[in-house]
Amino acid sequence: MNRAHAPRVLSIAGTDPTGGAGMHADLKAISAMGGYGMAVVTALVAQNTCGVRSVHVPPVSFLREQLDAVSDDVVIDAVKIGMLADADIIATVRGWLDNVRPPLVVLDPVMVATSGDRLLDASAEGALRELCRVADLITPNLPELAVLAETAEAADWHQAVSQARQVSRDLGTTVLLKGGHLTGADAPDALVDARPDPAVPGGYAEAHAPRVATTCTHGTGCTISSAMATRIAAGDTWPQALERVKAWLTRALTAAADLEVGQGHGPVDHFVDLRGCIR
Ligand SMILES: Nc1ncnc2c1ncn2[C@@H]1O[C@H](COP(=O)(O)OP(=O)(O)O)[C@@H](O)[C@H]1O
Numbered sequence: 001m002n003r004a005h006a007p008r009v010l011s012i013a014g015t016d017p018t019g020g021a022g023m024h025a026d027l028k029a030i031s032a033m034g035g036y037g038m039a040v041v042t043a044l045v046a047q048n049t050c051g052v053r054s055v056h057v058p059p060v061s062f063l064r065e066q067l068d069a070v071s072d073d074v075v076i077d078a079v080k081i082g083m084l085a086d087a088d089i090i091a092t093v094r095g096w097l098d099n100v101r102p103p104l105v106v107l108d109p110v111m112v113a114t115s116g117d118r119l120l121d122a123s124a125e126g127a128l129r130e131l132c133r134v135a136d137l138i139t140p141n142l143p144e145l146a147v148l149a150e151t152a153e154a155a156d157w158h159q160a161v162s163q164a165r166q167v168s169r170d171l172g173t174t175v176l177l178k179g180g181h182l183t184g185a186d187a188p189d190a191l192v193d194a195r196p197d198p199a200v201p202g203g204y205a206e207a208h209a210p211r212v213a214t215t216c217t218h219g220t221g222c223t224i225s226s227a228m229a230t231r232i233a234a235g236d237t238w239p240q241a242l243e244r245v246k247a248w249l250t251r252a253l254t255a256a257a258d259l260e261v262g263q264g265h266g267p268v269d270h271f272v273d274l275r276g277c278i279r
């Protein structure tokens with residue numbers, strides 16, 4: 001399916017004033033993948049490439065007003081959900097999703113940043129697990145996958161695939177399993193769907209790329225989930241979307257250090273393919 005218009009993708013996420021993660025990374029990834037990006041803010045986060053300083057959560061009534069303002073006016077082709085901060089925010093987003101029923105929902109179950117700072121109240125993990133049931137695709141990293149599987153973090157790819165299968169079965173959704181937290185020359189990712197009627201042919205599709213030797217990995221999780229939402233909404237098959245997004249993210253990681261942003265874990269270069277093309 002080739003749409004006449006760019007896919008209209010809504011990010012529901014927290015902020016990162018340094019532009020590397022959260023809704024800022026989402027908007028860049030959506031644009032880089034050919035979509036039209038929109039954003040509703042769940043939480044304002046004072047963070048940079050070194051870590052999170054504080055989180056401010058506006059009233060949930062205002063969150064609902066933002067969501068309704070978009071859906072009352074714009075046809076939404078895909079929604080990407082990131083940081084939700086607490087159980088009230090999760091309930092508000094759930095209520096809106098039940099009302100609007102967007103055609104594609106991609107949920108990145110953000111719990112803890114790479115810096116170790118919490119982005120979700122520990123008491124809201126159960127509510128987030130339940131929200132996964134209404135997502136078409138979830139994109140947990142290995143620590144988040146372990147929480148969803150209610151077990152210890154996978155030590156290798158084989159264990160991770162098995163946890164992803166269990167989560168897919170238990171929560172009735174497709175899992176994008178990400179190997180970023182493992183070590184080794186290869187950085188594998190896979191679409192895992194253990195349901196009887198999987199969204200991915202055969203229930204499994206793997207994509208590989210070399211592991212990039214860089215500390216600039218801030219926002220990679222936000223980036224890949226938004227990019228997947230955009231490419232699936234654009235009409236790629238799910239395995240095609242993963243191949244395309246993985247190759248682009250690897251280029252963005254390879255060019256990341258040249259951005260020279262921040263003193264900690266810098267952001268990836270979402271617009272790596274545009275450098276040198278601006279007239
Ligand atoms: N050093 C790296 N080289 C190549 N790909 C990486 C690297 N680090 C992360 N990735 C990729 O970035 C994406 C996000 O991965 P991951 O780090 O597991 O999630 P999160 O950012 O949510 O913690 C995945 O596609 C993963 O394979």
Ligand SMILES: Cc1ncc(COP(=O)(O)OP(=O)(O)O)c(N)n1
Pocket residue numbers: 013014015016021022023045082083110112113114115119217218219220221222223
């Ligand atoms: C506002 C906000 N949302 C999500 C994250 C986490 O980003 P993610 O890409 O999952 O991973 P790291 O950047 O922590 O590697 C964030 N920091 N801020």
